[in-house]
Amino acid sequence: MSHQNAGEDNLAAMTNAWSAMTRGFLRTATAANRAAVSAMLPTIDGESGSETNRTAPPIPSVEYSDLDWQFDRTVDDPDHISVGDTVTFEKALTDADVRAFAAVSGDTNRLHLDDEFAADTRFGERIVHGTLVSGLISAALARLPGLTIYLSQDLEFSGPVGVGDRVSARVEIVEDLGNEQYRLETVVRDEDDDATVIDGEAVVLIDDLPAE
Numbered sequence: 001m002s003h004q005n006a007g008e009d010n011l012a013a014m015t016n017a018w019s020a021m022t023r024g025f026l027r028t029a030t031a032a033n034r035a036a037v038s039a040m041l042p043t044i045d046g047e048s049g050s051e052t053n054r055t056a057p058p059i060p061s062v063e064y065s066d067l068d069w070q071f072d073r074t075v076d077d078p079d080h081i082s083v084g085d086t087v088t089f090e091k092a093l094t095d096a097d098v099r100a101f102a103a104v105s106g107d108t109n110r111l112h113l114d115d116e117f118a119a120d121t122r123f124g125e126r127i128v129h130g131t132l133v134s135g136l137i138s139a140a141l142a143r144l145p146g147l148t149i150y151l152s153q154d155l156e157f158s159g160p161v162g163v164g165d166r167v168s169a170r171v172e173i174v175e176d177l178g179n180e181q182y183r184l185e186t187v188v189r190d191e192d193d194d195a196t197v198i199d200g201e202a203v204v205l206i207d208d209l210p211a212e
Contacts, residue, residue: 068092071143078146078206081182083173089140090168090191093128098163101132112163127160128167134198136169137186144171147207151181155200165192171202181205 073087102108107129110117118126134155141148161167168189175183181203188198 069139071140073143073145076145078144078208081145081173081206083176085144086170086172087140087143088168088170089136089143090166091136091139092164092166093132093161095163097132098126098128101129105129105131107131123160126163128163128165130157130198133161133167133188134200136167136188137171137198137200137202140169140171140186141184141202141204144204144206147209149205149207151203151205153186153200153202155186155198157198159190159193159195159197161190161197162192165190167191167197174201177203179205180207 068091070090071088073085075081075085098112102113109129111121111123112118112126112129115126118124134153137153138150141150168191170187170189171184173182174185177183184202184204186198186200186202187196189195190197
């Protein structure tokens with residue numbers, strides 16, 4: 001064998017070894033990251049001290065969840081949904097959320113975007129769009145088991161939400177209307193101000209998930 005061929009073989013061997021080592025490192029790092037995330041988030045079974053658990057089994061509605069988001073629910077099987085079941089979804093409504101919503105919706109009311117303007121209003125500061133706040137109800141409904149389809153929603157706004165405040169939406173099934181339809185009480189609270197900001201009710205259809 002020539003020195004050139006031997007050198008090429010050695011180079012190929014080194015490259016293969018490096019590739020294998022890199023793949024192994026990436027697998028280890030990925031596993032470590034998943035373990036770290038699992039350690040930060042409580043499991044669905046049982047309780048951790050006095051804190052209510054926040055995570056649920058993998059379902060389509062939560063595959064895109066952010067670690068800052070939190071939710072609780074009392075039922076995991078769509079066949080077992082009944083009156084009294086609840087879901088609570090909670091997140092901070094940040095400046096980035098407000099500006100993204102303004103861009104997407106076209107609602108560029110200066111009350112939501114301009115600090116100086118908002119300072120001279122009855123609120124004394126910028127506030128979150130009411131529709132963005134009520135959107136957390138949709139987030140809670142999305143975490144019911146099954147495929148949740150909005151049929152109607154009635155809302156009453158009772159207070160503002162400041163930009164950056166942490167907000168929770170709680171939905172509770174209060175009536176089984178038949179044909180997989182349910183009436184729910186919907187309540188949104190500003191957790192930073194310890195105040196209810198939206199009251200209302202919704203009617204939803206809970207369909208079976210499409211077969212995979």
